[in-house]
Amino acid sequence: xxxxxxxxxxxxxxxxxxxxxxxxxxxxxGLFIGAMPGLGSVNGVAILLPMTFLVPPTxxxxxxxxxxxxxxxxxxxxxxxxxxxxxxxxxxTTFDGRPLALQGNADKALxxxxxxxxxxxTISIVLFTAFAPPLADVALAFGDPxxxxxxxxxxxxxxxxGSDDIPKTIFSICIGxxxxxxxxxxxxxxxRLIFFDVIGFMHGINFLVLAIGVYGIGEMMxxxxxxxxxxxxxxxxxxxxxxxxxxxxLMGTWxxxxxxxxxxxxxxxxxxxxxxxxxxxxxxVAKTTSKDPDSFGKGNVAGVVAPEAANNAASTGAMLxxxxxxxxxxxxxxxxxxxxxxxxxxxxPRLFIEETEFVWGLIASLYAANLFAVxxxxxxxxxxxxxxxxxxxxxxxxxxxxxxxxxxVPTLDMHDVWLMLIFGVGAYLMRKLDYPLAPAVLSIVLxxxxxxxxxxxxxxxxxxxxIFFTRPISGPIMIIALILIFLPLIRLIWRKIxxxxxxxx
Amino acid sequence: MAIVMAALSVxxxxxxxxxxxxxxxxxxPGGGAFSFWLSAVMFICTIWIIINWARRTSPPSQSxxxxxxxxxxxxxxxxxxxxxxxxxxxxxIGMHLATAVFMIYYVRFLGRHSWPLTAALATGTPVFxxxxxxxxxxxxxxxxxxxxxxxxxxxxxx
Numbered sequence: 001x002x003x004x005x006x007x008x009x010x011x012x013x014x015x016x017x018x019x020x021x022x023x024x025x026x027x028x029x030g031l032f033i034g035a036m037p038g039l040g041s042v043n044g045v046a047i048l049l050p051m052t053f054l055v056p057p058t059x060x061x062x063x064x065x066x067x068x069x070x071x072x073x074x075x076x077x078x079x080x081x082x083x084x085x086x087x088x089x090x091x092x093t094t095f096d097g098r099p100l101a102l103q104g105n106a107d108k109a110l111x112x113x114x115x116x117x118x119x120x121x122t123i124s125i126v127l128f129t130a131f132a133p134p135l136a137d138v139a140l141a142f143g144d145p146x147x148x149x150x151x152x153x154x155x156x157x158x159x160x161x162g163s164d165d166i167p168k169t170i171f172s173i174c175i176g177x178x179x180x181x182x183x184x185x186x187x188x189x190x191x192r193l194i195f196f197d198v199i200g201f202m203h204g205i206n207f208l209v210l211a212i213g214v215y216g217i218g219e220m221m222x223x224x225x226x227x228x229x230x231x232x233x234x235x236x237x238x239x240x241x242x243x244x245x246x247x248x249x250l251m252g253t254w255x256x257x258x259x260x261x262x263x264x265x266x267x268x269x270x271x272x273x274x275x276x277x278x279x280x281x282x283x284x285v286a287k288t289t290s291k292d293p294d295s296f297g298k299g300n301v302a303g304v305v306a307p308e309a310a311n312n313a314a315s316t317g318a319m320l321x322x323x324x325x326x327x328x329x330x331x332x333x334x335x336x337x338x339x340x341x342x343x344x345x346x347x348x349p350r351l352f353i354e355e356t357e358f359v360w361g362l363i364a365s366l367y368a369a370n371l372f373a374v375x376x377x378x379x380x381x382x383x384x385x386x387x388x389x390x391x392x393x394x395x396x397x398x399x400x401x402x403x404x405x406x407x408x409v410p411t412l413d414m415h416d417v418w419l420m421l422i423f424g425v426g427a428y429l430m431r432k433l434d435y436p437l438a439p440a441v442l443s444i445v446l447x448x449x450x451x452x453x454x455x456x457x458x459x460x461x462x463x464x465x466x467i468f469f470t471r472p473i474s475g476p477i478m479i480i481a482l483i484l485i486f487l488p489l490i491r492l493i494w495r496k497i498x499x500x501x502x503x504x505x
Numbered sequence: 506m507a508i509v510m511a512a513l514s515v516x517x518x519x520x521x522x523x524x525x526x527x528x529x530x531x532x533x534p535g536g537g538a539f540s541f542w543l544s545a546v547m548f549i550c551t552i553w554i555i556i557n558w559a560r561r562t563s564p565p566s567q568s569x570x571x572x573x574x575x576x577x578x579x580x581x582x583x584x585x586x587x588x589x590x591x592x593x594x595x596x597x598i599g600m601h602l603a604t605a606v607f608m609i610y611y612v613r614f615l616g617r618h619s620w621p622l623t624a625a626l627a628t629g630t631p632v633f634x635x636x637x638x639x640x641x642x643x644x645x646x647x648x649x650x651x652x653x654x655x656x657x658x659x660x661x662x663x
Contacts, residue, residue, distance in 0.1 A: 051637070051642075053642055053644070054641060054642055165554075165557070166553075167550040167551075167553035167554045167557065168550070168554060170546060170547075170550045171547055171550040171551065171554070174543045174544070174546050174547040174550070175547060177539075177540075177543045178540050178543050178544055178547070181539055181540040181543075192540065217588065220584075221580065221581070221584060221585065224580055224584060225576070225577050225580055391616060391618070393611065393612060393615055393616025393617075393618065394612060394616060394618065394622075394626065396584075396611065397607060397608050397611035397612060397626075398626075398630065400588055400591075400607070400611075401604050401607065401608070401630055401634070404588075404591070404592065404595075404600070405600065405634055405638060405646065408600070408646065408647070409638060409642070409644045409646075412644065412645070414592075414595065414596065414647060417592055417595070418592060421588060421589060421592060424588075425581075425585055428581075432577075451539045454539065455539070
């Protein structure tokens with residue numbers, strides 16, 4: 001079959017010593033970043049993206065994808081050992097991981113998390129390999145109206161499925177889009193939105209400036225504020241015998257891992273949902289289908305397996321729309337997508353035709369990253385535990401310095417560094433008021449793709465918005481998007497009607 | 506906060522309107538249209554947020570905790586302030602030395618770690634970024650007024 005030969009060629013790319021080293025390096029760095037409380041895959045990818053200019057694009061994305069993977073594994077470590085999620089994606093892992101650690105079974109939880117992550121990762125990559133090429137084929141037929149409709153759908157998921165305040169979500173989407181419009185107007189070439197006539201805005205706002213501002217500086221300030229107290233670390237006893245015994249026990253949870261993986265993969269594809277809700281849902285399903293639901297939350301291994309399988313599967317799921325449609329399924333993949341533009345690649349379905357080496361190298365690297373992540377994770381558990389003891393007052397300044405340098409390097413302009421600081425502080429202040437920030441990062445990446453799609457479509461149709469509804473593919477997509485946008489309203493009315501009926505009877 | 510955001514939205518709208526925001530014959534929507542309408546939506550959202558706040562239906566407006574408690578204010582001042590000072594220093598003494606100063610301040614005075622550790626981090630970080638970014642990636646970081654010194658270093662390593 002064609003897929004297998006393509007996959008084989010992908011593996012030959014990964015087997016290149018440099019790329020293999022990048023996979024291992026990325027996984028290791030990702031594990032550390034994931035394990036540190038407060039830092040997750042999105043922070044790691046945003047802060048380290050500027051460093052990947054060192055290697056060719058294929059190597060760069062292999063490194064970052066491996067880092068993404070590693071961080072998903074690593075998130076579980078601090079959830080279990082400290083009771084603080086290493087990243088928001090590992091929140092559900094604390095529910096049962098922490099009680100297990102307190103009972104002296106930290107090693108059991110850690111091994112379960114690693115194995116479940118591996119399981120979830122493997123299932124999702126196989127699904128990814130199977131789904132990506134046909135989806136890219138379909139997407140090849142897309143014109144501007146379809147692209148625009150997809151973008152609307154992506155943002156509609158935030159409104160309809162996101163759990164955040166609706167006006168704040170829409171505000172966040174719009175502000176990202178407006179920032180993406182700064183600079184030279186792509187069609188007329190005229191300068192626009194040059195705030196206060198500062199020359200630095202002429203070259204536009206690089207998405208990395210916003211991403212590093214939000215996920216580097218803003219996130220660090222947020223973490224420093226909320227982690228003010230000292231943390232309590234559990235002790236973990238690790239030996240080969242115990243690992244083997246734990247593995248045997250884990251065999252019984254494969255069904256939960258499978259459900260978690262499937263759930264995670266499909267939820268992960270949605271831009272608004274992603275790994276965190278995927279993991280929470282998997283936890284919920286595991287609990288409700290369990291014969292012994294009361295044991296959840298008190299140290300049931302299945303409660304670690306389900307969310308960990310799901311969050312790894314979700315991270316792969318998020319890459320599916322990013323590679324095939326050019327629409328990221330998560331903030332991390334949004335940054336990867338922005339990186340692809342910097343490396344000179346055009347995201348979207350044509351990647352599968354024009355950049356086969358890049359695409360299949362990436363897919364094959366996911367298999368490799370998954371394998372290395374589980375091995376490195378289990379082998380170096382003691383090392384990661386040592387990292388958790390690293391004081392934040394050493395980590396924080398290093399991250400700040402990397403942010404500043406990383407903000408400067410893409411454009412070599414100090415203006416961007418100042419802007420990043422403003423974004424960072426602004427993001428921190430907004431976050432305190434429950435403004436979701438992921439939509440803004442997603443929209444600054446998608447803005448430059450959305451605007452031309454909209455304007456070209458309107459040119460084709462002579463200004464008629466009906467073009468988005470009358471074409472066979474964009475029509476249904478737009479309708480689904482509109483339903484999603486109005487979903488909260490429908491829910492509200494439904495509840496009112498039901499509430500009214502209940503009051504009458 | 507929402508009022509600030511509303512003001513920002515209006516500013517964006519006004520700024521977008523510098524370019525044609527209507528329909529241009531043969532050219533399609535004007536260059537400012539996209540950002541103008543987005544800013545308009547932003548403005549509507551801020552009004553919506555203000556209404557929610559006034560009716561106290563959103564969680565932040567119900568919370569009794571102060572928006573910024575003393576710890577948060579102190580943190581913002583010490584951490585945010587030091588990052589601001591560092592960026593300002595970059596213009597004067599360059600990225601590398603500003604990094605060293607920042608590390609000394611943060612590790613020693615905020616973190617209260619030992620001097621040897623501080624010294625190691627304060628020299629290690631700038632040296633690492635010099636060799637990684639300036640030399641390996643050939644992305645010359647700002648040098649401020651110390652450029653003559655760097656020219657010598659570039660001669661040796663580049």
